[in-house]
Amino acid sequence: MSTATSIHQPATGYLEMLLASQPQLPTSPFPQINTLRAEAVNDLDLLSLPTTRDEEWRFTDISPLTKLSFIPARATSTLETADIAHLYIEEASTRLVFVDGLYAPQLSSPVIGSGVVVSNLTTALVTHSSVIEAHLGCHITIRDNIFAALNTALLDDAAVIVVPHNVVVAEPVHLLFIVTEEDTASTPRCLVVAETDSVITVIEDYVMLSQQHCQENEYFTNAVTEIVLEDNAHVNHIRVQREGSKAFHIANCAVSLGRASNYQSVSVALGARISRYNLHVLQTAESSHCTLDGLTLISGRQLADTHTCIDHAKPHGISRQLHKCIVGGSAHAVFNGKVMVREGAQRTDAKQSNHNLLLTAKAHIDTKPQLEIFASDVKCTHGATIGQLDSEEVFYLQSRGLTESAARNLLTYAFGAEVIDRIPIHSLKQQLEQTVLEQTASQL
Amino acid sequence: MIYSDSKVLLEVRGLCATVNGIDILKNLDFTVRSGEVHAIMGQNGSGKSTFAKVLAGHPAYEVTGGSVLFEGQDLLALKPEERARAGFFMAFQYPIEVPGVGNSQFLRLTYNTLQKQRGNEELDPLEFDDFVREKMKLLEMSPDFLDRSVNEGFSGGEKKRNEILQMALLEPRLAILDETDSGLDIDALRIVSQGVNQLTTKDNAMVMVTHYQRLLNYIVPDFVHVMDAGRIIKTGDKALALELETRGYDWVSTEHQAATETRVI
Numbered sequence: 001m002s003t004a005t006s007i008h009q010p011a012t013g014y015l016e017m018l019l020a021s022q023p024q025l026p027t028s029p030f031p032q033i034n035t036l037r038a039e040a041v042n043d044l045d046l047l048s049l050p051t052t053r054d055e056e057w058r059f060t061d062i063s064p065l066t067k068l069s070f071i072p073a074r075a076t077s078t079l080e081t082a083d084i085a086h087l088y089i090e091e092a093s094t095r096l097v098f099v100d101g102l103y104a105p106q107l108s109s110p111v112i113g114s115g116v117v118v119s120n121l122t123t124a125l126v127t128h129s130s131v132i133e134a135h136l137g138c139h140i141t142i143r144d145n146i147f148a149a150l151n152t153a154l155l156d157d158a159a160v161i162v163v164p165h166n167v168v169v170a171e172p173v174h175l176l177f178i179v180t181e182e183d184t185a186s187t188p189r190c191l192v193v194a195e196t197d198s199v200i201t202v203i204e205d206y207v208m209l210s211q212q213h214c215q216e217n218e219y220f221t222n223a224v225t226e227i228v229l230e231d232n233a234h235v236n237h238i239r240v241q242r243e244g245s246k247a248f249h250i251a252n253c254a255v256s257l258g259r260a261s262n263y264q265s266v267s268v269a270l271g272a273r274i275s276r277y278n279l280h281v282l283q284t285a286e287s288s289h290c291t292l293d294g295l296t297l298i299s300g301r302q303l304a305d306t307h308t309c310i311d312h313a314k315p316h317g318i319s320r321q322l323h324k325c326i327v328g329g330s331a332h333a334v335f336n337g338k339v340m341v342r343e344g345a346q347r348t349d350a351k352q353s354n355h356n357l358l359l360t361a362k363a364h365i366d367t368k369p370q371l372e373i374f375a376s377d378v379k380c381t382h383g384a385t386i387g388q389l390d391s392e393e394v395f396y397l398q399s400r401g402l403t404e405s406a407a408r409n410l411l412t413y414a415f416g417a418e419v420i421d422r423i424p425i426h427s428l429k430q431q432l433e434q435t436v437l438e439q440t441a442s443q444l
Numbered sequence: 445m446i447y448s449d450s451k452v453l454l455e456v457r458g459l460c461a462t463v464n465g466i467d468i469l470k471n472l473d474f475t476v477r478s479g480e481v482h483a484i485m486g487q488n489g490s491g492k493s494t495f496a497k498v499l500a501g502h503p504a505y506e507v508t509g510g511s512v513l514f515e516g517q518d519l520l521a522l523k524p525e526e527r528a529r530a531g532f533f534m535a536f537q538y539p540i541e542v543p544g545v546g547n548s549q550f551l552r553l554t555y556n557t558l559q560k561q562r563g564n565e566e567l568d569p570l571e572f573d574d575f576v577r578e579k580m581k582l583l584e585m586s587p588d589f590l591d592r593s594v595n596e597g598f599s600g601g602e603k604k605r606n607e608i609l610q611m612a613l614l615e616p617r618l619a620i621l622d623e624t625d626s627g628l629d630i631d632a633l634r635i636v637s638q639g640v641n642q643l644t645t646k647d648n649a650m651v652m653v654t655h656y657q658r659l660l661n662y663i664v665p666d667f668v669h670v671m672d673a674g675r676i677i678k679t680g681d682k683a684l685a686l687e688l689e690t691r692g693y694d695w696v697s698t699e700h701q702a703a704t705e706t707r708v709i
Contacts (some may be wrong), residue, residue: 391503396540397526399500399533400610401553401561410553414544414593421544 012072014185014220015049015150023153030125036137040152047146059334059366060276060305070185070220072154073101077180079209083168084178087207090427091212094118094176096159099178101186105156118173121158123187131162136191139226139254145278148252151187153222158189163198163233172236172425174199175253179244180209182217190225194233196258201236201424202227206251208244208271211255216244218273223251229261231285236264238423240432243271245300252278257317259285266423268432270297270306270439276305283310283317283345295419296335297439299328299359308340311346312375321352324419326412326440330362338370339382345375352382356413357389359408405441412440445646446666450477451515453618453649454499459510460674461498467495470674472510476618479646483660483685484653486671487693492653493537494624495671501527502535529561532614535607537623541595547606548590551576555613579612583639586671601632610637619643620651625659637662657689670696 021257030033040273049066050057084107096118097107103120110119117124125132142149159175177188192202199353206221221243229235243249249272255263269275281290296304310319325333333356341348356365369382376422389411397407416436423429456474460467460676467490476482479703484493499512501524512519512533522530525656533534540552548569555576567575570645577587583605595603604624611619621640625633636691644650652663660668669676677700678684688696 012626373553390540393540393542395500395524396536397542397554399528399536401525401558401614402554403525403526404523406557410550411543414542417544 005319011066013118014131015066017069019044021148024062025154025156028156030122030129032133032136037153037155040142040149043142043149044146044153047053047144049146055213056307057328060274060303062248062274065220065274068218069183070219071183071216073181074187076102076112076426077104077107079104079178079180080106084176084209087176087178087205088426089172089174089203089431091204091425092172094171095174095176096120097178098159098186098188100181100184101180101188101341105190109206111181115164116163116169117160117238119160121160121170121191124162128160128162131193132160132191135193135226135228135350137226139228139256140224141254141280145249145252147222148224151189151222151252152369153236154187158191159410160190161192161200161202161291163194163200165195168199169201171353172203172238174203174205177206177223178209179207179219179247181219183219185220185222188221188223190223192225192227192235192237194227194229194235194261196230198230199234200205201208201356202238202426203425204237206241206243206249206271206332210244216246218246218248219244220248221250223249225251225253227253227255227263229255229257229263229288231258232260233258234262236272236424238428239267239277239279240428241267241271241275243270243275243304245271245273247272247377249275250435251276253280255290257281257285257288257290259265260287262288263290265291266293266419267306268294268420269306270299270435271402272304274303277307278404279306279308281310281319283312283314286314287316288314289318290320292319292323293419293422294323295416296323296325296327296333297416297436298326298331298333299439300331301332302331304331305334305336305337307338309340310350312339312341312348315344315346315348317345317348317350319350319352322419323354324416325356325365326359326416327357327363327365328359330360330364332364332366334366335380336368336370337378339432340377341373341378341380343374346377348375348378348380350378350380355377355384355415356383356384356386356410358386359412409437409440413437445479445481445662446647447477448478450479450646452476453478453515455513459495459498459512460508461494461505462508463494466565468505469498472675474676476649476651478617478649480649480667481644481663481665482649482651482667482669482672482674483665484651484669484687485655485685490671492671492673493622493646496534496620496653497533497585499527499620522629527559528614531617533619535611535619535621535624536605537605537626539595539607541593541598543593543596545594546590547592547594548573550594551590551610554610558614566612576609576613579609582612582642583609584635584692585609601629601636604628604636605639608636608643612639612643615634617648617658619648620653622653623655623669624652625654625656631689632688633659634662657685660685672697672700
């Protein structure tokens with residue numbers, strides 16, 4: 001890390017320093033990684049940190065983030081299985097665990113061989129370099145995205161999943177990114193390649209391991225995920241962001257859909273002081289299908305921003321989207337859902353709905369559904385609602401013996417449960433339901 | 445049934461209540477003893493449903509005068525949930541739908557909440573399942589009801605049955621059924637009424653708020669009260685309901701007015 005800052009000047013933030021000094025990592029033994037990094041460093045020269053004057057960042061002020069200093073992950077974790085067993089998902093015996101940004105082999109159970117690959121990047125590259133080279137860095141756009149560019153400039157290791165043609169992976173795979181150290185900056189990276197006719201369920205999970213009696217501190221997660229569905233592949237993607245309450249979490253996910261492929265995504269944002277999730281789904285061939293469901297549940301002074309874009313570039317595509325926000329305290333949720341139907345993408349069928357629940361007078365929601373249609377024969381609908389809990393519903397539950405707060409909790413929970421119910425993994429669903437119950441209970 | 449050794453469960457004296465500044469209940473008196481079945485009848489806007497909601501503690505209604513003692517306790521000082529805990533129950537005219545909450549989860553939650561508050565043992569999901577299925581037989585409800593969201597997509601009759609099921613689980617001392625008969629077809633009315641009748645004991649009491657005499661063929665009241673302009677102006681037995689059915693309500697108001705004027709003279 002550069003230490004060029006003069007002691008007489010006010011210390012600049014991590015991001016500013018990083019951009020000023022150009023990230024330099026020791027040369028990787030893999031030429032492709034070096035190439036990707038170099039390209040990203042070049043792009044970074046042309047990019048600057050977004051402000052609220054940028055349309056895409058209009059509602060999300062990240063200036064608190066740019067002022068802070070962070071330290072890149074230092075040493076390999078000494079955590080043991082017992083320390084994090086409570087974070088495991090019982091249905092997912094295959095998992096990759098990253099602690100403070102670094103791969104933790106002692107906590108992971110990779111699979112690598114002639115069939116399915118679930119491994120960290122540097123191991124997978126040894127045996128599967130061609131498929132990785134064909135996709136890593138090829139789906140995420142970094143030219144106009146400083147955070148994705150930064151992640152790529154600092155690319156070192158990653159979680160890699162490759163499902164070969166016609167293979168159905170019955171068990172979900174758990175990609176677990178844990179932060180334990182304060183002031184850490186990490187750049188998690190995932191690549192999922194589902195080859196033709198394959199099926200897989202992936203859980204992407206960001207969590208802070210809270211130290212007892214220790215005050216939570218700021219840290220920064222800057223994640224990039226690329227998911228490729230080749231023809232007729234089916235991917236369930238469950239994303240859980242349960243970072244610590246002072247964390248900054250910025251993530252970019254690019255999904256590429258092949259012909260007749262099916263991408264089902266449920267993303268749940270619970271944690272972080274400021275979070276931003278960009279999900280970009282591109283239908284590259286005819287008849288692909290995607291479902292994007294999301295739940296944001298925040299309180300206190302949290303800000304959670306979800307930007308999604310479904311790009312119907314080819315005909316006969318279907319997309320379904322349900323995004324819900326539950327906002328308490330003086331928290332602020334943003335939803336920007338863009339559905340693009342390109343010229344020639346006839347017979348596109350797109351449906352988007354966004355429902356928002358404000359729990360307090362100071363809670364704030366900005367919602368911006370965006371339809372851009374350049375084809376003539378399409379079916380596209382969208383709708384957004386913002387509301388409060390219905391006092392008749394609260395009274396009904398009270399009249400059955402529930403306290404007012406218990407009644408409010410239950411109704412709030414029920415509002416969110418519609419999204420959680422769509423997670424196809426029983427134990428995770430239960431875990432999240434519990435989290436939602438606890439979080440709604442604590443803020444009312 | 446009227447019992448000679450019955451206790452007073454509910455004593456309402458001079459109750460006045462407003463909603464949005466409009467007087468709805470005006471000096472209402474009403475007494476219920478254990479074991480009794482009461483029917484409150486009256487035209488639209490006479491204040492019947494308001495009375496039920498005031499007793500249940502609905503926040504939209506403001507009590508501006510009078511007192512309500514429930515088993516000797518000041519009911520008006522209690523929050524809605526405390527009234528439920530004390531043994532008061534209202535079956536809603538329009539039960540609320542709660543999408544996203546399973547009916548069995550909801551029923552168990554309310555049951556266990558009251559059990560805990562009353563110092564009784566809570567039931568785990570398996571024990572509760574057996575318990576609730578027994579109660580559901582009473583109302584000829586299919587077990588499918590347990591797996592659906594609370595009242596979501598229920599027909600009018602199903603919602604009312606679900607109300608009575610809750611009453612069966614919560615075992616109140618005093619239940620007010622607010623137009624439980626409205627929107628019920630003849631079979632549903634019979635089933636709901638049978639359920640209510642089986643739940644009536646000499647230690648509890650039922651108050652039915654209704655427009656129609658029809659319900660009273662199935663649940664026979666000990667007392668029939670006529671409400672008009674926010675108070676009870678006439679009380680009789682089940683014969684009064686039949687008379688109301690044939691003669692309407694106007695004569696009761698006229699009679700009451702005449703009596704009041706006579707007193708003034």
